[in-house]
Each structure stands twice: as C-alpha cells, then as structure tokens.
Amino acid sequence: MSVRHRTAHGGRTRLRAAVPVLIVVSLASLSGAQIAHADPPPPAQTMTAAQARGSGSAVNVINHSEQGGRVLELQLPYPRISAVGLPAGEQGRRAAARYLDDASNGAVAIADGIGDPHAGLLVTFPDGSQAHTALAGVAGAAFAADGSWLAAVDGSGRLWRIEATTGAASQLASGPYTGSISFTRAGELLLVEASSIEAPFPSVVVRFNPRSRRSVLVDHEEGFVFSAAELTDASVAVTAHVFGGGVEVRRVTDNSSERLASLDPRAIDASLSDDGSRIAYSAAGSVFLHDVASGSTKRLGPGEMPRVAHDGGSLLVLRNGQTALLAADGRELDQFATATVGWASCEGRCQP
Amino acid sequence: MIARAFIGLSFALAVWLGSAGRALATDDYTLPFYDPSISLSYGVDRDPRSCYQRDWANALWADCNPHYGRVYDGHTGMDYPMPLLSPIASARHGTVIDLFEGFGTQQFGINGNYVLVSHADGRRTLYYHLAQNGARVAVGQTVSAGQWIADSGCSGQCYGAHLHFEMRAVVSGRWTSADPIFEQRFTTNPGRVPFLASYLRESNSGTEVIKRYTTVTHWVEFVNAGGRTWRNSINVGRVLLGTWNPPTRDSAFGASDWPSSWVATNVDQASVPPGSVGRFTFGLHAESPPGAYDESFNVLSNSLRWFDWSRLGSFHVPITVITNTRFDDP
Numbered sequence: 001m002s003v004r005h006r007t008a009h010g011g012r013t014r015l016r017a018a019v020p021v022l023i024v025v026s027l028a029s030l031s032g033a034q035i036a037h038a039d040p041p042p043p044a045q046t047m048t049a050a051q052a053r054g055s056g057s058a059v060n061v062i063n064h065s066e067q068g069g070r071v072l073e074l075q076l077p078y079p080r081i082s083a084v085g086l087p088a089g090e091q092g093r094r095a096a097a098r099y100l101d102d103a104s105n106g107a108v109a110i111a112d113g114i115g116d117p118h119a120g121l122l123v124t125f126p127d128g129s130q131a132h133t134a135l136a137g138v139a140g141a142a143f144a145a146d147g148s149w150l151a152a153v154d155g156s157g158r159l160w161r162i163e164a165t166t167g168a169a170s171q172l173a174s175g176p177y178t179g180s181i182s183f184t185r186a187g188e189l190l191l192v193e194a195s196s197i198e199a200p201f202p203s204v205v206v207r208f209n210p211r212s213r214r215s216v217l218v219d220h221e222e223g224f225v226f227s228a229a230e231l232t233d234a235s236v237a238v239t240a241h242v243f244g245g246g247v248e249v250r251r252v253t254d255n256s257s258e259r260l261a262s263l264d265p266r267a268i269d270a271s272l273s274d275d276g277s278r279i280a281y282s283a284a285g286s287v288f289l290h291d292v293a294s295g296s297t298k299r300l301g302p303g304e305m306p307r308v309a310h311d312g313g314s315l316l317v318l319r320n321g322q323t324a325l326l327a328a329d330g331r332e333l334d335q336f337a338t339a340t341v342g343w344a345s346c347e348g349r350c351q352p
Numbered sequence: 353m354i355a356r357a358f359i360g361l362s363f364a365l366a367v368w369l370g371s372a373g374r375a376l377a378t379d380d381y382t383l384p385f386y387d388p389s390i391s392l393s394y395g396v397d398r399d400p401r402s403c404y405q406r407d408w409a410n411a412l413w414a415d416c417n418p419h420y421g422r423v424y425d426g427h428t429g430m431d432y433p434m435p436l437l438s439p440i441a442s443a444r445h446g447t448v449i450d451l452f453e454g455f456g457t458q459q460f461g462i463n464g465n466y467v468l469v470s471h472a473d474g475r476r477t478l479y480y481h482l483a484q485n486g487a488r489v490a491v492g493q494t495v496s497a498g499q500w501i502a503d504s505g506c507s508g509q510c511y512g513a514h515l516h517f518e519m520r521a522v523v524s525g526r527w528t529s530a531d532p533i534f535e536q537r538f539t540t541n542p543g544r545v546p547f548l549a550s551y552l553r554e555s556n557s558g559t560e561v562i563k564r565y566t567t568v569t570h571w572v573e574f575v576n577a578g579g580r581t582w583r584n585s586i587n588v589g590r591v592l593l594g595t596w597n598p599p600t601r602d603s604a605f606g607a608s609d610w611p612s613s614w615v616a617t618n619v620d621q622a623s624v625p626p627g628s629v630g631r632f633t634f635g636l637h638a639e640s641p642p643g644a645y646d647e648s649f650n651v652l653s654n655s656l657r658w659f660d661w662s663r664l665g666s667f668h669v670p671i672t673v674i675t676n677t678r679f680d681d682p
Contacts, residue, residue, distance in 0.1 A: 137509075139462055155509065156426075174402065178462040195527070196428040198509055198516055199480045200462055202527070224452065226463060244450050244491050266454030266485075268463075283454060284485075 041160075042120070042134040044167030049128025057132075059124045061108055063344075066325055067333055068309025071316070073323075074099055074110060074340035099342040100140065103147030107164055110340070111138035121152055123164050131167035135160060139179030144187070144210075151189050151210065153177045157197035159189075161210065172213055178203065180227040190218070190236065192225045200224075205238050205252070219252045226268070231276045239270040249279055261290050263297075269305050273312030278328070280306035280315050287317050289328055300330040307343060316341055381443040381537040382497050382547075382580060384479060384517045385432060385504075386657055393514065394424045394431040396531035402426070408533035428529035429478065429518030436513045437486075440479050440502040441657070442495040443517070443532075446471040451491060455507040457483040464508020467501055475530065480516035481508050498654045547591070547653040548578035551665025552629055560669055562638040564676040567607045571620075571633040572667060574651065582624035582653075591619045593632040596650035596668075599658060605647055605671065607635025616649060638673045645671040 052058040060075035100109040106126035120134040121141060137155020143164070144150065150162040152169075157176025160169045176197040182190050189208040193215070194200030201224035206215040218228070224241035231237050235253045237260065242248050246265035249272070251258050260276060264283040271280045279290040280300075287303040290296070300306075303317035303324065314333060317324050323341040325334040399406040403416040407423040418424035436457060450468040455461070465482040467489065483505030495501055506513040519530045519537070554572040562568050572593075576582055582591040595601045595614045602613040610616055616634035624630035636647070648668040651659040661667075 194462075196426075196518075196529070197462070198427070199429060199464075199466070199478055199518055200508075224463070241452050247454075264454075266452075268454045 041169040041171065042136070042154075044131065044133045044162075044169060046166060047130045047132070052124075052128055052130050057122075057130065058128060059108070059110065059122070059130070061124065061126075064334070064336075066314070067327070068311055068314035068325075068343070070344040071325070071336075072099060072102060072108065072342055072344050073336050073338060074108065075338060076110075076340060099340050100138070101142045101150070102342075102344050103143040103164065104145070105147040107143070107147055109141045109143065109150055109152075111141070121150075121162060121167075123150070123162075123167065131163075131165060133160075133162050133167040133169050135162070135169060139177075140181040142182050142189070144183060151181060151183070153179055153181055153191075155197075157194065157200075159191070159208070172210060173208065173215075176200070178225075180225070180229075182229055184230045185234065190228050190230055191215075192228055194225075201241075203240075205236065219250070219257060226270065229272055231272070232274045235276075237272050237276050239272075247281075249276075251276060260292050261295075263290065264288065271306050271308045271315070273308050274310045275312070278308055278312035280308045282306060287315075287326075289315065298328075298330065300326055309343060316343065380473070381477075381519075381532055382441070382653075384441050384443045384477070384515065385434060386439055386441060386547075387434060390432050390434050390438075391421075392430055392533075393420060393433050394418065394427050395422060395533060396430060396529060397423050397425055397427045398531055398534060408531055410534075429480070429516045430533070431514045431516055433512060433514040434504050436505055437483055438504040438515075439500045440467075440482070440504055440515060442469055442497060442499045442501045443477045443519075444469075444471045444497045446477070446495055448489045448491055448493045448495060448501070449476070451487045451489070453482065453485050453487045455484060457486070457505040457507060458510075458513075459484075459507050460510065461507075462509055464510065465505060469495060469501070474522060476520045476527070478516075478518040478520060480518065481505055481510045481514060483507070496654060498657045547580060547651075547657065547659055548576075549574035549630070549651050549659055549664050550577045551667055554667075554669075558670070559672050560636060561672045561674060562605075562636060564638050564640070564642060564673050565679055566676065567635045567637040569633060570636050570669060571631055572649075573629050573631045574664065574667075576624050576626050576628055576630055577663075578626060580653075581626065582619050582621075582630050584618040584620070584622055590654055591624075591630065592652055593617050593619075593634065593649050594652055594658075596648040596658075596661060599650065599652075603647060604640050604645070605636045605638060607637035609635045636669065636671065638671070640673050642673050642675050645673065647671055 056077050062073040064071040098111045100111055102108045108124050110122045120132055121138045123131045135152055135154045139153040141150045141152035149164055152160045152162050158174050159172040159177055161172050162169050176194050178192040178194055178200050180192045184190055191206050191208050192203050193206050194203040203225040205218040205225055205228040207218055208215050218236050219238050223243050226239045228236055228238045235251050238250045238252055247263040247267040249260040251260050261279055263281055266283045267281040269282050277292050281288055282304040285302055287300045287306045289298050289300055303319045305318040307316045313328055315326050317326055318339055321339055323336040324332050327333055395407050397405045403425055405413040405423045405425050416425050446469040449470045453465045455465050464480055466478055466480045467487050469477050479502055483503040486503035486505055489501045504515050519532045520527045521530045552573040552575050555570050560568055593616045595603045600614045606613055617632050619630045620633050646668055650661045
C-alpha cells in the first residue's frame, strides 16, 4: 500500500493534519478488505423479459437525444416508497427509484427504493431481462468498463461486486463508504471513505483497486467529502464541506491540490462537467451553475439535484418530482414526466 | 492477520478506555434536548467487531440485529427519536467549530446537517440529522451547557426523525467515538430528561399573609425527578427558582436575599442528586398595597432552561398583603 502527501489548496503544507488521516485510511482500508468475508452476500434473482412483464417489474428505458448528449428516461412500474407524509421536494427523491449508471452494452443500474432498507439493486438489459440483488439501501453503483459487473455501496457503507447478468454479490470491502462511486479510466474505483456511515465525516477520497482490494489515498484533506469524480485530464474533482467554512470543489492531481471553486456554504448535490469547467449545484431550493474560468455563478431557478451534461452546456434538474432539461442560461429545453432521468454515462462508448 | 490484530487492539483499547471513563466519571455533560418524553432508541456500540454489539451496561449481543432501546451494530452515537424541529441543546459549554445546514430537513441520503461543538476537555460533541437551516449558532460562537443550538430534523441516513448525538475524543491521534452513558458523563439514565422536578411541600401551602413593608421567609421543596444532580454553584447543573407567568418578570415581592429582581434563590443545598429533595428558601417582601396577590415561580437550570411548570406542580404562592398600622393609615 502506498500513500502520497500532497500540498493543500493555497499552497500551505498540512503535514501535521495529514499524518493521522493517512494512518487511519491505511488501516481502515486494510481492515475493510480483510474482513470482507464477515458479511453474507445478499440474495439475487434473475428474470426473463416475459417474467419481468408478468410480475409487473418491467422497466421501460427510453433514449432521448438532447442538447448535451443522450438522456435515459426510466419508466418504472410503481414506486416502492409511499410518498404520503413526505414534503414535496422529497417525494421526487425518495418515492421513485433512482437511475445509477449505465453500461456500454445498454444495461442500466437502478436503485429501486431510496431509503428502503428492503429494496435493492436492479439491472435491466436492453432485451427486458433483469437481475435483482437484495442489497439493502443501495447508496450508489457504477458499471465496470466492460459492463460485466458493477461495484455497489449498500446502506451500511459496504462495497460489493455485483455480477451484472446474475446479480450475484461478493463483498469487496467493509468501508464504510458513502454513495459517491465511479470507475476511473484505469479501472480503479473512486470512493469516499467515511469514519461512520450515519455521521460520515471526517471522510477522505480513496482509489480502490478491485483486484488487490487495496486503497490509496487521493486527497489527505480531512473534511466532509460529498463526492469525487475523475475529470478528463485524470485529475480528481473533490467536492467537500471545508471544516469550519463553506463548500469547495478542489482539483487533486498526483502532485497538487488546488481550489477550483468556492460554492454557496449551503451547496449540495454538486455536479461537474467532464473537464471540470462548469459546476452545477443546488442550495436552498434553487439551482446554480458556476463557470470556473470566469468565476461567475448564475441562478437558474428553482430545482434540485442538477446533473450537468458531459460538455457542461446543459443540465438536468429535478422540479416537483419531474425532470427539466435546462440550457446553461437557464432556458428550459425539454421536460420529462419522471424523476428517474439521467445522462447516459457511457457516452461515446455506448452501443447504438 | 494484521487486520485481526488491529481489531483486537481496537477492542482492547475500547474496553480500556471505557474502564478509564468509568473511573473518571465526571457528570460534566447534559443531555442535548429538553423534552421530558424523549428517550434513547439506540446507544453506542462499544464493540468494534462486526456483528458484535456491546452497550453502555456491558450487555453483549453476538448478532447483527438492532436492539431497540440499547444498541445497533457499529453505531457511533446515541439516537433520540423526537419530532421534527425539536430544540437541540449543547451538552456542555464550548465553541461551535463546524456546521452544515444545506440538506433538506427530511432529505434522505448519506449526508446530513450537523453542528459540531468543541469542549474544554478536548472532546467534541456532534448533533446530526438536523433541519435545513436548523443551526441557531455560528461557527466560532461560544455556547453554554443547555443552550438551544439547533433544530432537529431527519437529514442524511435517517429512517425516522431523531437526533444522532455523538461524543468524540482523540485516542492515539484519531477522533474516536466515546460513550457518555458508559463513562457516566451524564448522571441520567439513558433517555431520562436531565432536569425535571415534582412538587413535594412548602412552608405554607395556604396563603402567605404579609404585613405591608415586612418580609416573611418561604420555602418550597421539589423532588429531583430528572437525571442530573442539582447544584447551587455556577457550573453545569445550577438550579434556580425564578418568577414565572411571564418568566423573568420583576417581582413585586422580591426581598433583599434575592440574587436578582426575578431570581428568588438558588437551590439551598450544594448538591441534590436525582431522587433527592431540593429546598428553595427565599424571602417575600411586601411593598404593594393591601390586597390579594398570586406570585408564580418556576425552576430553571443554568439560567437558561425552564423546567416543565405543569410537571413541577404549577408552583405559585397566594399572598395577602395586610395593612401595617405602623406605617399605613388604618
């Protein structure tokens, strides 16, 4: 296992803070990998397209070609969670399933009940067949490059390998990890490792090698990391609440850590374009788009959970349980009747 | 192998720390809420092993199932179910060092809102799952024990409105969850409201008849029905008798022994443990014209938080002021 020291944003060296964090991550990751066998795998089942239709669990995946790329709209059979009693803004988040990721072979991963510990992970294929894994409280999932398996984090923060066609699960590490999960181009997993899953901070970003099951620290800053994503230049964008202060997006490379942007202190759900030049986020019920080069921020109107297109030119926004496609200037380009809409993440390598 | 050794070491360390905590029991923190009806749903799991759970009473479960009222596996804090937007109190005097309040009050997800307070003993207390914009304090602000610092919510990984209260201490250079119940940092039983009282008796349960321009001495006794020891010092646990209806009202019957115009007295005894009786002795001085009056009082802790007046017995003193022929016209 190796760890790397970095220089914090602003050029200050923070070795005193870094040392204990590095130790924690090293041990925690090692222990997580070693005790992975302690938890029994969740059960899995598969269904043919006919069985899925017959059981009422078929998912209709509609492809839309939009400004900014291909948009997947998922039409789901029924909500898993009762929306009764939930505030309006939360109904869209929780009452429906959630699109997680798609693979180059057309498979789509769905968490079929946010906040439902009895729900699980659903993979639906272009032919209508499905694989379901009873992974309680799925927090996030990402397909491996070849689409043959997924890495998924459950509600307890454990990391699992899920075989796409069978749904069979095997534990990779016990974490706990938060729901921010993605594959790097090198085939490693980018994860946020937390001290506790119920109160997940301090937290750090790690690269996890699924073959060796070893973690390498990406950024030593101790904070409340919301998410991490690899940018086109192979640097990592880390969105975190800065201890005692606001919300920042940092660009972390092998040799440096620089601040890309300071966001509203209440900013949540930050989403970056592939090159990190544009950052969308929501705060207090509004959606904002920040341009890194100019440092300007534009309010695009009400909404939440913005998801920026790969090129940063448009974004999907949740509004009253439906999804709107907005241009970078806030104009509404399209509307979708459901909340389960997302950018195809296999853009550029998807099968037609 | 290394990992097994690490887990074993962590477990031994946790047990040792727990033992040390018992030896150092200080009763220096208060529960982080005011509502007497709130009780603990899950406490800290003091066993670091997966699917082994040890609660504050040293009860051990070798399973992964949650045990309501006691503990669930891997839990690092204490959960107190309470309605949304319930007031949350600082557990000790300290400084707010961090907070986040951007998530929705009931926004489910991994991350939620919180306030983090640093204390003079080197520990930190975390108040989690708070409401959106639910912090009533700012970073850098000094807060007192029992001060209202936030409103509760259900943000983050929350399956029902509750407060996740966590105490953190540095162990071997790392912030580690501590168990204040096991360490006896609260005198209270789990979930027992810290400050609660019930009326027992008073020096004169009828009407105090006071000759105008004179002072009579009155005392009242309450049973300490809460979980914390009452004290008459200025530290955590100080309990006072103040005017009520409305609170902090300047009294027309304040005597020279009153600490202030609305505080009749501190509790008489230096220490009143839970279950014991505290007496409050104070003077009532009549300057008002002859007539019938009624003076209401309530007990409060740390000069900040009033007790539940109805549970207290709605304590009030009927007063009749009579003419003092020495000074007044008959």
